[in-house]
Amino acid sequence: RGDVFTEDLAVPEQEIWNPYPPAPPTAEQLKLKRTGLTPAERAAALDRLAAHLEYKRDHLLGYQVNANMAGYAEDLGRFLRTHINNIGDPFQDGGLKVNSKVVEQAVLNYFAELWRGKPHVPADRESCWGYGLSMGSTEGNMYALWNARDYLSGRRLLGEEESDSASLTYADPQDATPDNTAYQPVVFYSEDTHYSFNKSVRVLNLPTFGELGRKLYPKQCPINDGIWPDEVPSALPGTTHRDEQYSTYGPGSIDVDKLVTLVDFFAGKGHPIIISLNFGSTFKGAYDPVREVADRLLPVFHQHKLIDRELHYGQGRKTDHRRGFWIHVDGALGAGYVPFLAKAEKDPKYGYTPDVAVPEFDFGIRSRYAPTGADPVELDMVASIVVSGHKWMGAPWPCGIFMTKVKYQMQPPSKPDYIGSLDTTFAGSRNGFSPIVLWDHIASNPDGKQISLAVHSQRMAAYLVEQLHKVQAYRQLKFNEDTLFIDRTPLAITVRFRRPSARLVAKWSLSTVSMRMNPGDDGSIRHLAHVFLMASTTQDKIDAFVTDLYAYDAFDAID
Numbered sequence: 001r002g003d004v005f006t007e008d009l010a011v012p013e014q015e016i017w018n019p020y021p022p023a024p025p026t027a028e029q030l031k032l033k034r035t036g037l038t039p040a041e042r043a044a045a046l047d048r049l050a051a052h053l054e055y056k057r058d059h060l061l062g063y064q065v066n067a068n069m070a071g072y073a074e075d076l077g078r079f080l081r082t083h084i085n086n087i088g089d090p091f092q093d094g095g096l097k098v099n100s101k102v103v104e105q106a107v108l109n110y111f112a113e114l115w116r117g118k119p120h121v122p123a124d125r126e127s128c129w130g131y132g133l134s135m136g137s138t139e140g141n142m143y144a145l146w147n148a149r150d151y152l153s154g155r156r157l158l159g160e161e162e163s164d165s166a167s168l169t170y171a172d173p174q175d176a177t178p179d180n181t182a183y184q185p186v187v188f189y190s191e192d193t194h195y196s197f198n199k200s201v202r203v204l205n206l207p208t209f210g211e212l213g214r215k216l217y218p219k220q221c222p223i224n225d226g227i228w229p230d231e232v233p234s235a236l237p238g239t240t241h242r243d244e245q246y247s248t249y250g251p252g253s254i255d256v257d258k259l260v261t262l263v264d265f266f267a268g269k270g271h272p273i274i275i276s277l278n279f280g281s282t283f284k285g286a287y288d289p290v291r292e293v294a295d296r297l298l299p300v301f302h303q304h305k306l307i308d309r310e311l312h313y314g315q316g317r318k319t320d321h322r323r324g325f326w327i328h329v330d331g332a333l334g335a336g337y338v339p340f341l342a343k344a345e346k347d348p349k350y351g352y353t354p355d356v357a358v359p360e361f362d363f364g365i366r367s368r369y370a371p372t373g374a375d376p377v378e379l380d381m382v383a384s385i386v387v388s389g390h391k392w393m394g395a396p397w398p399c400g401i402f403m404t405k406v407k408y409q410m411q412p413p414s415k416p417d418y419i420g421s422l423d424t425t426f427a428g429s430r431n432g433f434s435p436i437v438l439w440d441h442i443a444s445n446p447d448g449k450q451i452s453l454a455v456h457s458q459r460m461a462a463y464l465v466e467q468l469h470k471v472q473a474y475r476q477l478k479f480n481e482d483t484l485f486i487d488r489t490p491l492a493i494t495v496r497f498r499r500p501s502a503r504l505v506a507k508w509s510l511s512t513v514s515m516r517m518n519p520g521d522d523g524s525i526r527h528l529a530h531v532f533l534m535a536s537t538t539q540d541k542i543d544a545f546v547t548d549l550y551a552y553d554a555f556d557a558i559d
């Protein structure tokens, strides 16, 4: 892909045309003294901070944040008087009784059903299990990769106790010899994947297919003339435009042909497979085609005996059966609203006809494969899903949900009796307020409202594209400027275009990317920005933003 690199945007201290945007409190005002601050000093600093943040909140367009905090202060302010900590497993009350686990369970079961899974029943291995995140989807995605890595590398499943050993061990030590690829999982994700994945695979010491390819199979990459890329290429643009035949001009979803070829290579070497698919990608808002990936990879998994693997543990006395693949869906953004778009598509009363069919992504995806001369195979293909609570739903701070199934849960590394519960999550202390916020949001937004908001967001995205084309036509005529590179991936709730001036980037908190559109060609560098059309984005807000783009100095001179 084009090299993505950041540039220091020299953002002026004050916005030139609007000398009145409330600045944040100064460092001097915020300086924390040993003597503390007087009530007047505290009030002055906090008042100024509130004014600044409220102005920025009302002008935030560039990030996936729903600015609507309706009702939280009124409904939930009283919970700020209590430290609520959901330490340990959400479905085990534990020793710290000041917890909101009953609320967390209600939220988890809501998402299990929304994503076509079964609410948690400990004895039902096909039912869902999950937990409320104390960070955002970065935590959930990291947990998913950790769970997948240990599941596929033969660590002990939840319930496969080994009384004589508190430390985590492999199901069967000789299975996990260094040269045994059967327990060396490899992870695949596309070049449009959120940067937190590069961080997560480092934390987990989990090799990407590129790293493992360069180490074990140098110059044998089945795509790209033998050279291993680090990420799966994203799809090329549908256009036949000759000099735009690079994924940088594409929709931002994964190239399924290349994914299948790469997975087939490693599965053929015996490696278990981890795939993370984006569902509402960070810059282009694209949806990886989960259904197509699942349907096309099932035969590959079947061919390489990755559907049912037998593991032994307890000195060979016992056996378990597991998959040799894990499909994770990073639904940080899309898992929150696409289910409602699908409902709108099905119900004519919403008058919504999507540009393309609303894609599937969840636990309801079952793929079938009928190998010649063998019994047909039908499998549920998605092993885990993550959603951020602070993106589509609009929580006041980072939070979210990780969801998998009981059959994939691992034995935790230790059993800290003093928390009175299994340590089945990533964090120690866990935010007990976030489940209450998500519960309040869901309780206040029945399906009908959610469907309307999801359709509104689609309409606002289409509206912004229309308005940007008007700006482009005006500027070409008036200032003889180049195009604004306006683009929107089908069904995406984000629109991308030429980066405006530093002042406007700061005013509207735009997220920007500078990239070489044609690899190695500095002449093809584009400075782009995007706007996310969230449930809280109004037409008035879009109009105010678009008005700014008509100004003579709204865009930097084309360098």
Ligand SMILES: COC(=O)[C@H](CCSC)/N=C/c1c(COP(=O)(O)O)cnc(C)c1O
Residues within 6 Å of the ligand: 063, 064, 065, 135, 136, 137, 138, 139, 141, 194, 196, 278, 279, 280, 281, 282, 330, 332, 333, 388, 390, 391, 398, 399, 511
């Ligand atoms: C540049 O924009 C971002 O980094 C935003 C987070 C900021 S907006 C809330 N996206 C985070 C993100 C993440 C990480 O989610 P968080 O940890 O909740 O920020 C995972 N997956 C996808 C597809 C994402 O887009």
